[in-house]
Amino acid sequence: MKPQKPLWFILVLFFVVPSVKGPSFSAGTWRSAYVEATRAHFGTIAAAPLPADSLFSRERHVIKLAEGVYEIRHEDPFPGWVHGNTTVIIGTKEVFVVDSCQLSTSARGDIAQIRQWTSKPVRYLLNTHWHLDHTGGNKDYMDEYPSLTIIAHTETRKMMDATSMSLPSLMLKEATATQARLQKNIETGKSPDGKPLTERDKAETVQKLALIGAIIDQAKGFAYRGPTLIFDRELIVDLGNREVHIKHLGRGNTAGDAFVYLPKEKILITGDLLDHPVPYAFDGYPSEWIQTLERMAQLDAETIVPGHGEVLHDKTFLYQVIDLMKSVVAQVNKQLNLNYEATLDEVKKSLDVKSFRQAIAGDDKANAGFFDNSIGSSFVELAYYEAKQR
Ligand SMILES: [Zn+2]
Numbered sequence: 001m002k003p004q005k006p007l008w009f010i011l012v013l014f015f016v017v018p019s020v021k022g023p024s025f026s027a028g029t030w031r032s033a034y035v036e037a038t039r040a041h042f043g044t045i046a047a048a049p050l051p052a053d054s055l056f057s058r059e060r061h062v063i064k065l066a067e068g069v070y071e072i073r074h075e076d077p078f079p080g081w082v083h084g085n086t087t088v089i090i091g092t093k094e095v096f097v098v099d100s101c102q103l104s105t106s107a108r109g110d111i112a113q114i115r116q117w118t119s120k121p122v123r124y125l126l127n128t129h130w131h132l133d134h135t136g137g138n139k140d141y142m143d144e145y146p147s148l149t150i151i152a153h154t155e156t157r158k159m160m161d162a163t164s165m166s167l168p169s170l171m172l173k174e175a176t177a178t179q180a181r182l183q184k185n186i187e188t189g190k191s192p193d194g195k196p197l198t199e200r201d202k203a204e205t206v207q208k209l210a211l212i213g214a215i216i217d218q219a220k221g222f223a224y225r226g227p228t229l230i231f232d233r234e235l236i237v238d239l240g241n242r243e244v245h246i247k248h249l250g251r252g253n254t255a256g257d258a259f260v261y262l263p264k265e266k267i268l269i270t271g272d273l274l275d276h277p278v279p280y281a282f283d284g285y286p287s288e289w290i291q292t293l294e295r296m297a298q299l300d301a302e303t304i305v306p307g308h309g310e311v312l313h314d315k316t317f318l319y320q321v322i323d324l325m326k327s328v329v330a331q332v333n334k335q336l337n338l339n340y341e342a343t344l345d346e347v348k349k350s351l352d353v354k355s356f357r358q359a360i361a362g363d364d365k366a367n368a369g370f371f372d373n374s375i376g377s378s379f380v381e382l383a384y385y386e387a388k389q390r
Helices: 007-012 033-042 104-117 138-144 154-163 167-188 199-220 286-297 316-338 344-350 354-361 365-389
Strands: 061-066 069-073 086-090 095-098 122-126 149-153 229-231 234-238 243-247 259-262 267-269 303-305
Touching: 061 303, 069 104, 086 104, 086 259, 095 104, 104 138, 104 199, 122 138, 138 149, 149 154, 154 229, 167 199, 229 234, 286 316, 286 365, 316 344, 316 354, 316 365, 344 365, 354 365
Parallel strands: 095 122, 122 149, 149 229, 267 303
Antiparallel strands: 061 069, 069 086, 086 095, 234 243, 243 259, 259 267
8 A cells, every 4th residue: 555645744845955865776778659759849858958947946036928927936935945936927807826835925025026017906816736835825815805716626625625724833843943943053153964154154044044933923824715716627717818728637746736828828837747947746646647747748838837946948848757757657667567566665776767867957966866855766656656556
């Protein structure tokens, strides 16, 4: 039986920088027929260099994707404690927002920015999935726009309803532990590994303490605002001269992944079905995830806003992630076909994703470490138990 991952495991992703070392990789390469087929259509895929991107964003920035369509990447409070991207779509009558990020302070900054762009009301907020880094600001939008409709997939609402009670206490627990650690650093003048703090380290720690205070306040004042409109396959909203297509093309990162497609503008807003620079694969349904991404890739899109990370201007990375996931699932199945009794550890050790790791994470240590955790450990585990259940 697949061990059920507790809620804290999923949520802790947003609080803690994974520091566990990934498995070692054996030599050899694997290429799916799919890579070759897509290459024929789109040129070189898996080996194409990717734009530099980081898991952690040090500053907030806004990108105009089309007239009246903006992507906001937030300043992440701490490495590992991150916000999902927010996308704002403005029609002639009303405004649609994709994901409300994690912290109230950031969501309120987004709302202030939206008010500068337009006096039209935010009428719709889509939660692409239930994770807190995409839903934490729901209350702020609801407070500001009382006629707001919060949209989500049926399964997403179920998860949000089920986890809403435990969220504030989890958030508070993680935040107070971080606060205590930071305060200790200031008091002792040393980092946890015993190294003396430089003046810059001290200033950064003071800054982080202020941020953690805001997180603690949010946890204490948390009020759940769940979805008020649910859908199963597709929902089309007309904002006034602008159609927003909300789709669920199958399970992936969660059971209720929703994404947005703007057909006229050829923009895809993917939620965590696709994250840049490294996929977040700590939960999900590996084989179905691949199919969902393949269906998504059929849509005519020139701009892709991932759930995290920089805006992408072609489908290179999308195909790269499909190839990577296919490779892992195929390798895991192959090992289990050879020996059904193979342990998870043995399967992990046999995995070879070196070429993907190099193409996706390059020489960036943080990205490579995250890749090892997300793909080399977690995604393999998901694929292992999925294969075992067959
Ligand atoms: Zn996320």
